[in-house]
Amino acid sequence: xWKYVCESVQGSSxxxxxxPCQDSCAVASFESDGDNLLILVCSDGAGSAAHAEAGxxxxxxxxxxxxxxxxxxxxxxxxxxxxxxxxxLMQLRGTLSAEAARLETDVRELACTLLVAVVGKSSALxxxxxxxxxxxxxxxxxxxxxxxxxxxxxxxxxxxxxxEFEQSLLFQRSDGRIEELAIxxxxxxxxxxxxxxxxxxxxxxxxxxxxxxxxxNASDLSLGLREFLxxxxxxxxxDDDKTLILATRVGVLDDSVAAS
Amino acid sequence: MDQIPFGTDNFAENPEPRxxxxxxxxxxxxxxxxxxxxxxxxxxxxxxxxxxxxxxxxRVDVAVVxxxxxxxxxxxxxxxxNFQPPALEANGATPMGTAIHQAIDxxxxxxxxYRSNGISYYRPWIFMITDGxxxxxxxxxxxxxxxxxxxxxxxxxxxxxxGANLEILGQIAARKPLQLKGLAFRDLFVWLSRSQQSVSxxxxxxxxxxxxPTAPDGWATxx
Numbered sequence: 001x002w003k004y005v006c007e008s009v010q011g012s013s014x015x016x017x018x019x020p021c022q023d024s025c026a027v028a029s030f031e032s033d034g035d036n037l038l039i040l041v042c043s044d045g046a047g048s049a050a051h052a053e054a055g056x057x058x059x060x061x062x063x064x065x066x067x068x069x070x071x072x073x074x075x076x077x078x079x080x081x082x083x084x085x086x087x088x089l090m091q092l093r094g095t096l097s098a099e100a101a102r103l104e105t106d107v108r109e110l111a112c113t114l115l116v117a118v119v120g121k122s123s124a125l126x127x128x129x130x131x132x133x134x135x136x137x138x139x140x141x142x143x144x145x146x147x148x149x150x151x152x153x154x155x156x157x158x159x160x161x162x163x164e165f166e167q168s169l170l171f172q173r174s175d176g177r178i179e180e181l182a183i184x185x186x187x188x189x190x191x192x193x194x195x196x197x198x199x200x201x202x203x204x205x206x207x208x209x210x211x212x213x214x215x216x217n218a219s220d221l222s223l224g225l226r227e228f229l230x231x232x233x234x235x236x237x238x239d240d241d242k243t244l245i246l247a248t249r250v251g252v253l254d255d256s257v258a259a260s
Numbered sequence: 261m262d263q264i265p266f267g268t269d270n271f272a273e274n275p276e277p278r279x280x281x282x283x284x285x286x287x288x289x290x291x292x293x294x295x296x297x298x299x300x301x302x303x304x305x306x307x308x309x310x311x312x313x314x315x316x317x318x319r320v321d322v323a324v325v326x327x328x329x330x331x332x333x334x335x336x337x338x339x340x341x342n343f344q345p346p347a348l349e350a351n352g353a354t355p356m357g358t359a360i361h362q363a364i365d366x367x368x369x370x371x372x373x374y375r376s377n378g379i380s381y382y383r384p385w386i387f388m389i390t391d392g393x394x395x396x397x398x399x400x401x402x403x404x405x406x407x408x409x410x411x412x413x414x415x416x417x418x419x420x421x422x423g424a425n426l427e428i429l430g431q432i433a434a435r436k437p438l439q440l441k442g443l444a445f446r447d448l449f450v451w452l453s454r455s456q457q458s459v460s461x462x463x464x465x466x467x468x469x470x471x472x473p474t475a476p477d478g479w480a481t482x483x
Contacts, residue, residue: 152412154277154380155459191271196378203270211266224266237271239315 002029002038003218004247009229011187013239022052022112023185023241026060032071035121039067040245044132044185046111046159051103055096055110059160062095063088067118077120082171085116085127089169092160111159115183117145119247124178128170131157131186132243133193135200136178137209142200146170148189157186180209180248187240205246212248276318277380279460280337280370281452282363285348286390286421287328292350295391295421295443302445303345309453310340316453317341319382319460323366327359328352337370356390357398360432363388364404367414382459384414387452388433389440393425402432409434419448419480438473438480447479 010021022045029038043059045052066088071077075084092114093107100107113130126134131148149158149168158168182205184192192204208225215221228234229242283303287296303324311317322343324335329352335343367384374381394401405416418433420426421440429437440448451473473480 150380153383155382190274193274194272195274195380201270201272204268204272207268207270208266221266228267231267233269233271236314 001036001250002247003212003215003250004029004038004040004245005212005218005221005225006040006243006245007222007225007229008185008241008243009226011238011240011242012235014241016239019047020053021241022047022049022056023187023243024053024056024060025183025243025245026064027245027247028064028068030068030072033076033120037071037077038117038119038247039064040115040117040119040134040181040183040247041067042115042132042183042185042243042245043160044113044130044187044241044243046113047155049111050109051100051105052110052112054099054103055112055161058095058099058110059092059112059114062092063114063116066091067116071118077118077125078123078175080118080123080125080173082169085125085169085171086166088116089114089129089160089165093165096161107161111161113157113185114160115185117181117183119178119181122177123173123175126170126172126174129158129160129162129165129168131189132184133189133200135182135184135192135205137180137205140202142182142202142205144193144198144200145172147198148186148193178249180246182247183243183245185241185243187238187242188234188244191234191237208246209248212246275377275379276315277382277460278321278374279316279319279382279385279456280321280323280367280374281385281387281456282323282325282366284359284363284386284388285324285326286354286356286388286392287326287348287350288352288354288392289328289350290391290423291328291421296348296350298443298445299389300345300347302449303348305446306449306453307340307343307345309450310456311343313453313457316457316460320456321370323370325359325363325366327355331355331359331362333362333366337366353395354390354392355396356388356394356432357396357401360386360388360398360401360405364401364408364414383412385456386414386416387419388417389419389421389448390429391421391423393428394432398428398432405432406434441479441481444479448473451479 008023043056045056116127134145320340418437
């Protein structure tokens with residue numbers, strides 16, 4: 001069983017420019033192989049793309065559907081490989097092309113990044129094209145699975161719509177039980193990651209995971225998460241759209257049990 | 261339902277990504293008088309406008325190289341908040357070729373400094389303002405500009421004040437040179453500041469200036 005919160009909030013520069021929030025996120029969780037499988041997806045539309053918000057929304061919906069289809073058809077997460085992810089990406093690119101045609105535009109105008117985590121009872125799969133990061137916890141430390149992709153300049157990254165998407169794809173499958181993880185888009189990178197040594201900043205995550213573990217219903221935290229993402233202390237540090245997904249396995253010791 | 265407060269007050273401390281900019285300024289004798297005076301006021305406006313923007317204040321790194329009786333790095337790269345606009349004086353010829361080489365080298369050196377300190381940086385600006393034409397060898401400099409632009413190593417902009425040799429500027433710069441309207445230096449520097457403020461925003465893709473300088477109420481006409 002998993003508890004999770006997942007919110008995307010418009011950045012202040014997007015508000016100023018009259019640009020909608022171009023981030024999207026989605027979470028799905030269902031029974032598979034005797035355990036609750038968790039799927040987390042985040043996508044950030046390219047700022048220069050005319051239909052960026054449509055791109056990221058389609059990306060989240062399509063990828064969740066693809067992964068759900070694969071897992072429910074009996075394929076095992078323990079045997080997941082890069083080729084499986086490429087299949088999902090091909091389906092996504094096809095859907096984005098169709099949507100571009102419907103909008104009478106080029107698929108370039110739906111360019112977006114993609115961050116994916118699929119977590120099972122004793123294995124997990126991670127995939128990423130672009131910036132932002134997936135962070136997993138390991139006992140008492142947090143670690144980014146991949147470092148955000150960037151070219152020489154920070155405002156240039158890779159997108160699922162690129163011709164070279166297969167080369168850009170970062171993929172990892174791991175054995176071992178993940179208890180907690182987070183995904184965020186590039187708007188929160190400089191708040192949650194330490195650039196000097198390419199690590200995750202633990203104190204950013206700890207208080208929020210504590211709250212999530214203690215909450216009776218994770219949905220009670222949605223409003224609080226949105227308010228946090230919109231808060232002055234966050235907006236002082238970033239003017240980009242912000243997405244944060246936090247997930248914790250129910251049954252992880254919370255502080256009150258650990259202290260007794 | 262009571263709202264549950266949620267969040268954190270503890271954020272990673274990272275160095276800000278930088279927007280490096282070299283102002284490459286003609287201080288030859290023809291710039292004397294009202295021209296250099298308006299240019300000086302433009303520099304003050306640039307500092308004030310940029311330092312007033314929260315993010316840009318932390319991100320824009322500016323250097324000033326002048327060319328007149330000599331080529332001089334008057335101000336080495338400094339964060340805009342610490343930038344003291346110099347009071348320029350006009351004197352001498354126009355060694356533009358040498359000045360361009362110097363600006364390009366400074367940008368390359370600055371990138372090395374950033375990289376060795378784990379600091380990200382946006383595509384650097386070299387912004388040249390002149391009211392004449394080069395009095396020294398300039399073709400090699402023009403090559404360097406074109407190479408740098410193709411490699412996206414920097415963005416080079418040339419602005420001609422009345423009397424400038426726009427034909428040669430057109431050969432030096434990969435981007436079409438602009439002609440300043442009269443002595444609208446203040447407008448030019450406010451535009452530059454706003455463009456850099458928008459560069460320091462997180463928009464993926466190539467930098468796009470905020471507003472075309474050649475719009476009817478802009479500070480330039482196409483040369």
